[in-house]
Amino acid sequence: MKDERKFSDFILLWATQTLSRLGSSLTPFALILWAYGKTGSALGTALLTVSSYVPYILLSLPVGTLTDRMNKKPLMLLSDTAAALCTLTILFVWLSGNLELWHLCIVNGITGTAQAFQQPASEVATTLVTPEDKYQKAGSLNALAYSVINMASPVIATALYSAGGLTLVIIADLSTFSVAFLSLLLFVRIPEVKSRKQEESHIMMDLKEALSFLSANMGILQVILFLATINFIASIYNAALPAMILSFESESVLAAVRSTAGIAMILGSAIATIMPAPRSRVRMIIISLFISMSTENFMLSFSRNPAIWCMGAFLGWLCIPVMNTNLDALMRSQIPSDIQGRVYSARNMLQFFTIPLGYLAGGFLVDAVFEPFMADRAGTALNQMFGTGKGSGAAFLFAVIGMMGVLVCMIFSRLKAMRRLD
Numbered sequence: 034m035k036d037e038r039k040f041s042d043f044i045l046l047w048a049t050q051t052l053s054r055l056g057s058s059l060t061p062f063a064l065i066l067w068a069y070g071k072t073g074s075a076l077g078t079a080l081l082t083v084s085s086y087v088p089y090i091l092l093s094l095p096v097g098t099l100t101d102r103m104n105k106k107p108l109m110l111l112s113d114t115a116a117a118l119c120t121l122t123i124l125f126v127w128l129s130g131n132l133e134l135w136h137l138c139i140v141n142g143i144t145g146t147a148q149a150f151q152q153p154a155s156e157v158a159t160t161l162v163t164p165e166d167k168y169q170k171a172g173s174l175n176a177l178a179y180s181v182i183n184m185a186s187p188v189i190a191t192a193l194y195s196a197g198g199l200t201l202v203i204i205a206d207l208s209t210f211s212v213a214f215l216s217l218l219l220f221v222r223i224p225e226v227k228s229r230k231q232e233e234s235h236i237m238m239d240l241k242e243a244l245s246f247l248s249a250n251m252g253i254l255q256v257i258l259f260l261a262t263i264n265f266i267a268s269i270y271n272a273a274l275p276a277m278i279l280s281f282e283s284e285s286v287l288a289a290v291r292s293t294a295g296i297a298m299i300l301g302s303a304i305a306t307i308m309p310a311p312r313s314r315v316r317m318i319i320i321s322l323f324i325s326m327s328t329e330n331f332m333l334s335f336s337r338n339p340a341i342w343c344m345g346a347f348l349g350w351l352c353i354p355v356m357n358t359n360l361d362a363l364m365r366s367q368i369p370s371d372i373q374g375r376v377y378s379a380r381n382m383l384q385f386f387t388i389p390l391g392y393l394a395g396g397f398l399v400d401a402v403f404e405p406f407m408a409d410r411a412g413t414a415l416n417q418m419f420g421t422g423k424g425s426g427a428a429f430l431f432a433v434i435g436m437m438g439v440l441v442c443m444i445f446s447r448l449k450a451m452r453r454l455d
Contacts, residue, residue, distance in 0.1 A: 042162040042222050043171060049216035050155070051178035053113070056209025058186040060120055062291075063194045063202040065275055066284055068134060075276035075427070076396030077134060082271070083389040084138035085145035090389070092149040093382035100150070100378065105158040106223045110214065112151035117210045119144045124203040132199075153378045158223045160370050169310060172361035176354035177302035183350070184295020187288035195284075243375040246368070247383075252454035253367055256315065256360070257380050259445040261387045263322055266438050268391025269398070270330065273427040273434075276399050277333065278342070280424030286339045293343040294350040301354035313455045314359040319446045321356035325349045326438025334431035337420050363454065395430070403430045 061081070068078045100108065119140045126132045163171045193201045247254045278287045311317045329349025332341055368376050403426030410416060419428040445451065 040162070040164055040167050040171075043159065043167070044174075045216065046158065046162060046221045046223075047171075047174055047178065049213040049221075051182070052209045053213030054178070055182045055186060055189075056206040057116070057120075058182050059190040059193065059202050060123070060199075060206045062187055062190040063199055064123075064137060066191070066194055066287075067132075067199065068137070069275055069279055072134065074396070075272055075399035076393070078275055079272040079392040079396035080134065081137055081141055082268075082392045085141035085148070086385065086389040086392075087145065088142050089145040089149045089152075090382055090386045092146060093153075093378040093385075096149045096153065096378055100153040100157065100375070103154075104223075104225060105154045105161070106217065106221070108154040109151055109158065110218060112147045112154070113210065113214055113217075115147035116144050116151070117207060117214075119147070120203055120206055120210075124200065127199045127203075152381065153373075156377050157370070157373050160365055160373060161224050162222075165366075168362045168365050169358060170306070172358040172365075173302060173306035173354070175361060176305055176357045177299065179357065180295055180298030180302045180354055182295070183298055184292050187291035187295070191284055191288040242372060243379040246372065246376055247379060250367065251450040252315075252452075253364070254383075255445070255448050255451040256318070256363070256454070257384045259319075259441070259448075259451070260360075261384045262441050262445075263326075263438065264385060265387035265391040265394075266326070266434050266441065268388045269395035269430070269434050272392045272395025273399050273430050274333075277424045277427035277431070280422070280427070281337060281420070282339060286342075289339065290342050290346050294346040297347040297350040298354050301351045302358075305355045305358040308355070310362070311359065313452075314363045315451050315454050316446075317359045318356050318363075319442055321352035321359075323439065323442040323446075324352045325356075326435060326442060330431045330435030330438065334428050334435065335418060367454070398430055399427045403427065 064081055065078050068081060069075075072078070123132070123137065123140055126136050159171065159175075189205070190202055193205060247257070274290075275287060278290060326349075329345040332345025332348070336342065336345075364377075364380070365373075404423065405426070407415065407419065407421075407425040407429060411421065415429065416425065419425045419432070
């Protein structure tokens with residue numbers, strides 16, 4: 034009976050937070066459309082993501098130790114409120130007619146700071162309200178939520194942006210925040226677990242404990258470094274995708290490609306929900322990412338047909354929920370709950386620091402390397418493969434990162450500590 038009560042709390046937390054994240058995902062997508070329309074630069078749109086990730090990564094370790102000491106529920110409420118106030122600030126500046134790219138970068142930096150507190154608190158809260166035998170099911174539901182958000186947010190954001198600009202998008206964002214905030218405040222029960230060293234430890238000791246745990250568990254550290262490398266490649270992809278598609282096609286095509294990825298992830302989430310636990314979760318993670326890296330990038334690169342792009346998005350994202358589900362179960366089962374906040378934060382710093390680097394690299398490579406290179410190759414075989422005019426350089430870049438992704442999966446699949454984790 035106790036486990037049923039705990040899992041019902043997870044369901045309520047999961048449903049309302051999913052709604053809030055759906056609303057929160059509308060604003061960043063609409064801002065990408067606004068920024069690329071204003072600057073025409075892949076690097077300019079990439080800076081929006083970079084500005085939110087940098088404080089998140091820099092604060093991950095110290096915030097993780099604080100998370101283990103603080104009540105998770107108030108911390109989540111305060112973090113979400115700070116993020117909502119940032120979104121409201123964007124609305125006011127937009128309505129004044131003075132919105133600039135640097136405004137968004139500053140606000141995103143504050144939002145990233147709030148997210149640095151919210152994310153580890155949410156991770157630990159999920160563990161605390163989920164029975165151990167429901168970890169895989171919880172991971173599958175989280176993957177399903179992520180999939181639905183990826184499917185629905187581009188279409189909804191594009192429709193709202195076309196109908197009412199950023200104003201309508203932000204109103205939708207704040208409305209979903211209100212539902213999740215009130216639900217967490219009034220109805221969700223999150224138990225607290227006292228840290229084993231809460232009385233005598235201090236932040237530096239906590240940081241040392243997190244890093245010591247990872248260094249003593251080389252298999253987990255190798256998984257984190259593997260994902261950090263994949264995140265670098267995926268961030269180059271994310272920086273280049275709007276530049277390529279919006280150069281060749283309209284905003285609706287970009288939304289269609291992103292939504293197709295979300296549809297694939299919903300199907301992948303259903304597969305992850307019903308499939309039994311694999312004999313090797315690590316092997317399943319590697320296989321899933323190999324399929325992703327070896328399909329979409331090349332289909333985006335060598336075709337100018339939106340239908341092929343959507344097919345590539347479907348194949349590229351179908352296995353990601355399976356990867357996420359197995360990763361989630363692997364981490365929760367390997368890391369003790371009373372140190373999860375600090376270890377997850379150390380993991381986040383190591384796993385996610387490559388994301389802003391990837392966005393910067395992707396924006397720079399598109400604007401300053403691949404687009405100028407393709408502009409000087411008119412009438413060559415490269416134009417036959419990757420197209421002509423603006424966007425052809427980004428298409429060439431997709432072929433390069435596709436090969437990088439395949440090579441990375443092959444290299445990490447041979448590491449013994451990772452393979453012994455199961």
